[in-house]
Amino acid sequence: MADMALLTTLGPLRRQDLGMILPHEHVFVDLRTPDQPGYAGGEAEDVVRLMAPEIERIKALGVTALVECATGGVGRRADLDLAVSRATQFPIVVPTGNYREPWIPEWVGTASEADLEAWMLRELTERFDEADYKAGWIKLSAGDDGITPLEAKILRAATRASRATGAVIGSHTIKGRVVMDQLDIIEAEGGRADRFISIHTQEERDFGLNLAVAERGAWIEYDHVGRAEDAGIIALIENVLAAGRGSQLLISHDVGWFDPAQPGGGVPRPYTHLSEVLLPKLRERGIDETTLTGLTHDNPFNAFARPL
């Protein structure tokens, strides 16, 4: 067995080093396109002042790591994630990769597929461009109604970088049929569905398609905890468990964050609803501790861990 670890801001962490992991949150994001003035601008001390208290709140609840989902094109700042991480001694898993159109910096638009692959590989195996630690995974996206040629170029490059490193690819993709198209591209490049996370799976309202993605081998992710009615999220989770796909399910809030487009970074939303509200409700529904530990510890570790 390979020695598997999460590659974090604070170095590699093994399964036994970790408890609960939040697989989709944000410390810093900029949803303006990269050509906008001020894009991705922010000072470490300001980001730490705003976000360290949010990290301290989840540390007190027993959360041991979170996954940053801001990627290239939406204000990824691996240096700022590192600053917050060091200030709180809390590990964060940060991606390489790039978001969908139109959040494409000019250089990504014009780079060859081989150059994009080499860039992702460098960030995964050596260091980020803007900070001296390794990317933990690859985050990208596809258009709501279909994959554009540019997005397909990024996905093919990502698949080869994933094959070389074992890093998982996660994609912000709204429709289940577009996820299926992405899996076609991955498999054509020799990649594996189980190294792919369908982010925002809840946006596809046809549960049959949620399940079809899981049946194909990919991870599915309900990442609207605390942002939608608990009852609906609980029903989705119970349906996935009933279908026998609980070991492929990730749950998270998709909140935070320092937003450089807002004065002072805006007002962050806390990462606490899962621990404080949803898990107690799932316990009341009779879901056992082994299953809950699977959902909140083992699944995110298994999804994001890479061979060392």
Ligand SMILES: [Zn+2]
């Ligand atoms: Zn997100």
